Amino acid sequence: MSEIPAIELRKINKSFGPVHANKDIDLVVKKGSIHGIIGENGAGKSTLMSILYGFYHADDGDIIIKGKKVTIADSKAAIGMGIGMVHQHFMLVDNFSVLENVVLGAEDSALLAGGLSRARTELKRLEEEYELRVDPEALIQDLPVGLQQRVEILKALYRSAEVLILDEPTGVLTPAEADHLFKILDVLKNQGKTVLLITHKLREIMAVTDTVSVMRRGEMVATRETGNTSMEELAELMVGRSVLLRVDKEPAQPEAPVMEVENLTVTDSRGVQVVKDVSLSVRAGEIVGIAGVSGNGQSELLETLSGIRRATSGTLKIHGESIDLGTSTLDAADMRKKNMGHVPEDRHRMGLINSFTEYENSILGYHRDPAYSRGLLMDLAAIKKNAVAEIEKYDIRPPNPMLKTANFSGGNQQKIVLAREIERDPEVLLIGQPTRGVDIGAIEFIHRRIVELRDAGKGILLVSVELDEIRALSDRVLVMFDGKIVGERGSNADEGELGLLMAGVEDNRMTAEGGVQ
Amino acid sequence: MFETIILMMDATIRVSTPLLLACLAGLYSERSGVVDIGLEGKMLGAAFGAGAVAYITANAWLGLLAGISVSVLLSLLHGFASISNRGNQIVSGVAINFLAAGLTALLGQTWFRQGGRTPSLPDGGRFTEIVWPFAEQVRNIPIIGPFYAEVLSGHKILVYVAFLAVPLTWWILFRTRFGLRLRAVGENPAAVDTAGISVVWMRYRAVIACGILCGVAGSYLSIAVGSGFGVNMTAGQGFMALAALIFAKWKPVSAMFTCLLFGFLDAAGTRLQGVEIWLIGEVPLQVFQALPYVLTVVLLAGFIGKAIPPKAAGIPYLKERS
Numbered sequence: 001m002s003e004i005p006a007i008e009l010r011k012i013n014k015s016f017g018p019v020h021a022n023k024d025i026d027l028v029v030k031k032g033s034i035h036g037i038i039g040e041n042g043a044g045k046s047t048l049m050s051i052l053y054g055f056y057h058a059d060d061g062d063i064i065i066k067g068k069k070v071t072i073a074d075s076k077a078a079i080g081m082g083i084g085m086v087h088q089h090f091m092l093v094d095n096f097s098v099l100e101n102v103v104l105g106a107e108d109s110a111l112l113a114g115g116l117s118r119a120r121t122e123l124k125r126l127e128e129e130y131e132l133r134v135d136p137e138a139l140i141q142d143l144p145v146g147l148q149q150r151v152e153i154l155k156a157l158y159r160s161a162e163v164l165i166l167d168e169p170t171g172v173l174t175p176a177e178a179d180h181l182f183k184i185l186d187v188l189k190n191q192g193k194t195v196l197l198i199t200h201k202l203r204e205i206m207a208v209t210d211t212v213s214v215m216r217r218g219e220m221v222a223t224r225e226t227g228n229t230s231m232e233e234l235a236e237l238m239v240g241r242s243v244l245l246r247v248d249k250e251p252a253q254p255e256a257p258v259m260e261v262e263n264l265t266v267t268d269s270r271g272v273q274v275v276k277d278v279s280l281s282v283r284a285g286e287i288v289g290i291a292g293v294s295g296n297g298q299s300e301l302l303e304t305l306s307g308i309r310r311a312t313s314g315t316l317k318i319h320g321e322s323i324d325l326g327t328s329t330l331d332a333a334d335m336r337k338k339n340m341g342h343v344p345e346d347r348h349r350m351g352l353i354n355s356f357t358e359y360e361n362s363i364l365g366y367h368r369d370p371a372y373s374r375g376l377l378m379d380l381a382a383i384k385k386n387a388v389a390e391i392e393k394y395d396i397r398p399p400n401p402m403l404k405t406a407n408f409s410g411g412n413q414q415k416i417v418l419a420r421e422i423e424r425d426p427e428v429l430l431i432g433q434p435t436r437g438v439d440i441g442a443i444e445f446i447h448r449r450i451v452e453l454r455d456a457g458k459g460i461l462l463v464s465v466e467l468d469e470i471r472a473l474s475d476r477v478l479v480m481f482d483g484k485i486v487g488e489r490g491s492n493a494d495e496g497e498l499g500l501l502m503a504g505v506e507d508n509r510m511t512a513e514g515g516v517q
Numbered sequence: 518m519f520e521t522i523i524l525m526m527d528a529t530i531r532v533s534t535p536l537l538l539a540c541l542a543g544l545y546s547e548r549s550g551v552v553d554i555g556l557e558g559k560m561l562g563a564a565f566g567a568g569a570v571a572y573i574t575a576n577a578w579l580g581l582l583a584g585i586s587v588s589v590l591l592s593l594l595h596g597f598a599s600i601s602n603r604g605n606q607i608v609s610g611v612a613i614n615f616l617a618a619g620l621t622a623l624l625g626q627t628w629f630r631q632g633g634r635t636p637s638l639p640d641g642g643r644f645t646e647i648v649w650p651f652a653e654q655v656r657n658i659p660i661i662g663p664f665y666a667e668v669l670s671g672h673k674i675l676v677y678v679a680f681l682a683v684p685l686t687w688w689i690l691f692r693t694r695f696g697l698r699l700r701a702v703g704e705n706p707a708a709v710d711t712a713g714i715s716v717v718w719m720r721y722r723a724v725i726a727c728g729i730l731c732g733v734a735g736s737y738l739s740i741a742v743g744s745g746f747g748v749n750m751t752a753g754q755g756f757m758a759l760a761a762l763i764f765a766k767w768k769p770v771s772a773m774f775t776c777l778l779f780g781f782l783d784a785a786g787t788r789l790q791g792v793e794i795w796l797i798g799e800v801p802l803q804v805f806q807a808l809p810y811v812l813t814v815v816l817l818a819g820f821i822g823k824a825i826p827p828k829a830a831g832i833p834y835l836k837e838r839s
């Protein structure tokens with residue numbers, strides 16, 4: 001350990017009002033290594049990195065870079081010390097070219113021409129050195145997210161960053177893009193750069209890091225060599241107790257079907273069939289999981305059943321009533337009236353209005369319900385009473401119904417949506433991606449609530465791209481591929497077998513036995 | 518007929534000038550993400566400042582300086598409310614319009630006792646026409662002669678300033694570091710902040726540029742075309758400039774053509790006042806006055822392409838809390 005560390009933090013403290021976001025943080029990052037920092041949402045990882053990048057100022061503590069004690073006044077100072085950051089939400093100007101984004105803030109001189117041509121040659125060099133290919137003249141808005149992220153990395157390298165901080169870099173990436181990113185990180189490491197990887201995903205930590213530090217509630221609780229630790233140990237350190245990676249549940253006691261879908265076909269706006277002749281049923285007291293790689297028709301299936309999207313043809317039987325989906329004009333409100341709850345896949349786009357308060361969001365879609373309205377007016381007293389009750393029951397934090405939902409963490413936002421739908425006591429609940437972007441503690445809680453709902457005799461249709469989640473929760477698993485249901489398995493389904501089905505490898509068992517079950 | 522066309526072109530340029538200056542002023546501000554509905558108020562304040570100082574000093578240049586100063590001060594007020602204190606930019610702009618309308622009339626009455634007007638300017642208090650070389654000699658050459666003598670030559674210096682500001686603005690916006698950062702801060706201020714550039718300082722500089730151009734626009738009204746300040750003499754031209762800015766999709770060269778179009782409609786309206794047109798009859802002046810706004814609404818409705826404003830326009834920048 002004679003080598004001087006790239007970064008050393010000593011006793012860093014930072015408070016936002018009453019919230020102590022970073023408590024006495026110590027951290028040593030070895031030069032030329034990939035150092036992971038893992039922790040739940042709100043553990044203080046991003047705050048710590050923002051201090052390192054000069055976005056916030058530490059209340060006290062020392063920052064030592066390459067053996068020298070420094071103060072980082074602003075981002076400019078951080079850049080000057082060779083620190084580059086790839087933010088979770090990209091800091092790019094959408095209608096600028098790649099080149100313009102790269103030079104922004106590092107233009108060399110008052111006139112652009114010189115800086116741009118230097119950047120063009122420099123980008124070509126970086127492209128070859130780090131295998132980061134991207135067209136310098138392309139507009140950011142035309143690039144897929146994976147490439148946009150590459151531009152962010154190039155931006156940092158262009159400013160000759162020695163240390164690269166990546167904040168939740170895979171949140172927006174497809175698995176293939178994430179794999180590619182990890183390869184890039186390896187190249188960076190081999191070229192002598194130091195990488196700080198901030199994430200809450202255990203698998204990424206295990207896959208790429210050399211060292212991992214765990215944060216919990218503002219404190220640095222442990223640092224391990226990645227080779228000498230396990231996912232279980234890290235999960236336990238993150239949450240502060242051992243986590244049930246499996247959900248505890250009794251076998252299902254399914255009764256009569258509560259929802260039956262027959263021969264559903266959906267065509268999207270481009271005229272492409274996205275759901276092809278799908279039939280399925282959900283019985284009272286069971287969780288039916290739909291597994292599949294994202295983009296194989298699951299989203300459209302869920303949207304059609306919840307009344308957001310029109311079907312081309314198909315029948316829906318609910319409450320013994322038969323609805324022709326090809327001709328029906330039922331919308332989301334009508335479906336809710338038929339006792340069908342819906343937790344949409346994307347809470348930001350469809351589940352919540354983030355500039356509204358928690359109590360307003362807690363009745364969204366049910367605002368016409370006589371329980372919460374009096375004629376044209378809202379019954380604010382009843383709405384708030386209900387909101388307070390839901391906050392209590394679902395342990396939503398902070399417990400303040402007057403707060404805008406934008407100020408809640410992902411897990412708490414998801415609980416707000418879940419509480420709203422479950423507490424209306426639906427017969428059938430459609431759930432999409434219940435734990436996307438949610439921390440481990442909340443995942444556990446949400447899974448338990450879903451199982452409780454099942455045990456109360458409700459039918460649940462669960463769509464998730466997380467295979468672990470599908471396997472942990474479902475009593476029956478249907479696999480969707482290319483708009484069709486290509487296989488069905490029981491609750492004890494084998495992971496590898498499901499994976500093959502999701503990849504579109506034909507299901508021999510189904511064809512051999514000539515049917516389902 | 519030819520003479521009429523030449524006169525119309527001449528009038529179009531004169532009427533377009535304040536529009537163009539105010540429109541470019543708004544362009545700097547809005548490209549940086551600060552919506553400015555207070556162009557009207559700033560022009561009015563500048564017109565008054567210029568009129569008052571030019572009358573007292575009998576010096577047009579001092580008048581112009583005063584006009585610019587008033588406008589820049591109002592810009593800084595807008596900046597203080599909407600950049601430093603992250604207030605609502607529309608509310609701040611509207612407040613500046615009211616402030617300018619009331620204060621100019623009040624101070625005018627208090628100082629000069631002529632119903633809010635400033636007295637007629639003495640010699641030297643007004644900008645005079647600049648006659649281009651050989652304008653008189655070439656006048657008799659057909660077509661080119663009158664065009665040179667009437668349309669190009671014989672305007673106040675501020676007219677040439679306005680039209681030269683167009684290529685200059687284009688060059689600043691797309692060829693300089695300042696321009697790159699200005700455009701970036703109006704699209705994604707967080708990107709600018711993380712690149713180590715101060716968002717606040719960038720926006721203040723944009724707002725000051727806006728103030729200077731608005732000051733020239735207002736001064737033009739009171740000490741170049743007019744001969745003194747008159748109550749509410751801007752008569753909605755600041756709003757017209759804002760409409761032109763949208764119509765031009767926040768681009769400098771398009772802004773010039775849009776302002777010329779709007780100016781032409783105005784000139785045509787004045788020209789056709791009381792004239793019977795075959796089959797249609799007399800067209801009321803109001804039709805021409807309304808046309809720029811009608812055209813802008815048609816544009817906004819999506820019939821003439823799409824007008825996409827700078828993405829961060831109107832949104833105060835707040836550093837994210839973790």
